[in-house]
Amino acid sequence: MPTSYDVARLAGVSQATVSRALSGGSVSAQTRKKILDAAKAVGYVPNMGARAMKTGRVNTIGVVVADLRNPFYPEILDALTCYLDAAGQKVTLWNSDGPGNDAALEAINAGSVDGVIFTTVTEASAPLRAALRRHSPVVLINRTVEGLGCDQVSSDNVAGGRAVADYLLENDHQRIAFIGGPSTASTARDRFLGFSQRLADAGAPLPSERVLEGPFTHDFGFSATTRLLTADHPPTAVFCSNDLIAFGALDAARAERAVVPDDLWIVGYDDIAMSAWPAFDLTTVHQPSGTMAEAGAQALLDRIASPTAPYRTLTFRSHLVVRGSTAGTAPSTP
Amino acid sequence: MPTSYDVARLAGVSQATVSRALSGGSVSAQTRKKILDAAKAVGYVPNMGARAMKTGRVNTIGVVVADLRNPFYPEILDALTCYLDAAGQKVTLWNSDGPGNDAALEAINAGSVDGVIFTTVTEASAPLRAALRRHSPVVLINRTVEGLGCDQVSSDNVAGGRAVADYLLENDHQRIAFIGGPSTASTARDRFLGFSQRLADAGAPLPSERVLEGPFTHDFGFSATTRLLTADHPPTAVFCSNDLIAFGALDAARAERAVVPDDLWIVGYDDIAMSAWPAFDLTTVHQPSGTMAEAGAQALLDRIASPTAPYRTLTFRSHLVVRGSTAGTAPSTP
Structure with a gap:
């Protein structure tokens, strides 16, 4: 059975780097790709159970979406899943048009996900506040809640x-x-x-x-x-x-x-x-919905690695795109 | 700490029914709802770890999608997540625009999902054939592969x-x-x-x-x-x-x-x-994309419960909807 050392040898990196890459830690995108390719080539399957025991992590991220019939959310979800895949993370999906929000927070408690990304939070519910008091890793993207103690990613x-x-x-x-x-x-x-x-x-x-x-x-x-x-x-x-x-x-x-x-x-x-x-x-x-999604995913991986780091609010710029439904030229102010 | 017996008492059903409902077994939609409401009311959190040891199941279903920018797939995903939520199942999502197909099959082996629903399979890959030889629970919806030994759901x-x-x-x-x-x-x-x-x-x-x-x-x-x-x-x-x-x-x-x-x-x-x-x-x-999705989800739950049952191919009817991009009346043949 191939080991992480076999992967390291083929990828030309240290075993520690392989371990870091496959647990969602910080390595360059290029290195990560080299490692994932090598893992595939040698047929290496990370032993998630053993790793979960060692790190307390399951390398699974919860994502809560709603309103999938608005194409904006599938665009966000597309970017999130590709980014998290590349980071060696599985994605557990909840649809908050069902009972998704609380279920996602319970999953952190139960240890079946390492953290949760919310895309459509409308208020700081009691379960959300309770989760944040326990330093549960939670990131809000797109919609934000002012003054909430967690990482938030949106545009201006x-x-x-x-x-x-x-x-x-x-x-x-x-x-x-x-x-x-x-x-x-x-x-x-x-x-x-x-x-x-x-x-x-x-x-x-x-x-x-x-x-x-x-x-x-x-x-x-x-x-x-x-x-x-x-x-x-x-x-x-x-x-x-x-x-x-x-x-x-x-x-x-x-x-x-x-x-x-x-x-x-x-x-x-x-x-x-x-x-x-x-x-x-x-x-x-x-x-920049794709960029926002990727920044949110990375913010959650960072938060899982550093549960007590200061909260970050990332606000991306937006800009007007002028097309045929209006007749004026673009505004002079940015 | 509340137990499944507390849930059974409040829902007015037997503990065995609660257990069956929460492990994705066959109960009526009405009973399932009653049990989920009761579980929520008493604050019952199923002990997934203990249950996984007992049943060998993790109550998690893998879903592989692609092309989320085609609104057809978010419609399928919306119906799938709502149905599986209601059946007490978590959903692990893979995007096959990334390395999703093989990862999903590996997840069955690794025991991190109980089965997988594919929405966009284009061929019977070697890993897919190998998974089916091991009787891994796999269902194809929308796209099908003729002669493949698994449950398949599509329209005509x-x-x-x-x-x-x-x-x-x-x-x-x-x-x-x-x-x-x-x-x-x-x-x-x-x-x-x-x-x-x-x-x-x-x-x-x-x-x-x-x-x-x-x-x-x-x-x-x-x-x-x-x-x-x-x-x-x-x-x-x-x-x-x-x-x-x-x-x-x-x-x-x-x-x-x-x-x-x-x-x-x-x-x-x-x-x-x-x-x-x-x-x-x-x-x-x-x-009938929503109905197809629900039938596919139920087919997978049935397959997990009965790994060696005969394979089923479900083919739903389709029909022409005449609107303004053509000028004729509906055809006389169905």
Whole structure:
């Protein structure tokens, strides 16, 4: 039976490096690949049971997703699984549309995962707070909870909302609307905050009848936009707080015979891959979702290695991508 | 510390039923729910380690997905995770765009999963054949491998392709094209088989210059359709072997100023949720993806309980859903 020493010999590294690489420790991507290739070539199967006894780790990471029908989450999950695979970690998946959140936290206690990545936390539940008091390794990506004692990775949603406001103001829009996701989600709140504050600062506050809040879905985008377009004084521009809502808005505009962008500008958020398809050609705020996922995965591996290190909050930049659903050039402010 | 007897008392069932339900055995959905609710209420955490020793099971199912950017797979994954959650099973996820297939089979050997569900197998690899010789619990869903000794769940892709041919023939199309996925995928092969045979039987065989094969992507649908529309005698109808290819075809038609459906009919396959959005309004063959996923999950739980039972092949019916990307009424044959 091949051993980690056989792997080390073939990969041309020390056994300690093999051990570190296969337990998710810090080695370069190149070295990790060399080691994984060598392990495969010699047919080495790490003895997880023995290792778990020695390190107390099972080399398994829990991931909690929700709303897999929004392509944003499969994009995150794709990046997470590839990154964790390459780091020699297994992934246990929970769907929080079921009873996923608490189950994931219980799995840390039960020792069946080493830590958990949450992608859609909306509040600091009692089980989550209890887990953090026990220094359970937990990382939040995408959505965040202010003041929570754990590592958090997101993009700058306030700045993203602000950039959209600047863009619409510079292009002289007077009647502007906002279609937002649920205010329980930090992403929806922050995008609205940056957007509405900048408009208010410019002396053009959003009137309440042009602010609609609902789920992050195509259906809601469709119904909200229909409502806006059939009211007196319909808006000339609408900012949707994710791309799915914006796709619904585009469909509603077509149904109401409002020409995009001549009669109505539509802006989304996320820049999921299909936003660039000609069918949508959507102006939207780009989040580096793959990079965020990888940073979150690495943050969790770091946290497992150093349970009491200071918490980190990583906030990636976002930027506006101008396409055919609006007619103005890119804003002068970044 | 609460025990399974406390759960049984609250749920009003026997301890044996609780034990069976929590190890993924056969109980009614209603009873399972009652037991899970009771377990939650009394704070019962099954002792997985002790149980694994007793039953040799870890109540964890491996799932191998690929191509998460095709919304068809997140739909399957969503249904799988919800079903397995409700059955008290954890899900370990592999992405076969990484080294997922072999890793999943090794995990059965290592005892870290009880069985594996594959969603995108394209061939019977040597490790897969070896696993089946050892009676490792493996189920294939969506894509199948003929003659392979394992449970397989799919929909009738041959009949689906045939139904599209009937529909186009009944509506007098003369110049018909096919844009297919990779012939390594059973789904792509079977859809082509049913479609092309029926056309040939009707005396209107597909000419080779109107059969294009490539990946199951929007990009390929776009480039293939552009090629078809810019050739002499462009087709009046194109059957795309999944919805993503058809979305690319719709975008290409728009770019080439071919009006859908006046100049060109476009038909897809899968009926993913967004096919019904007005932006696409796509005529397509509906597969019951959620039902297929649930049947596959249950087939694996049954297989784990009865490793040597006869293999089952479950083939669900599919049906054509007519929308705005074609102009004919539904076909008279089912």
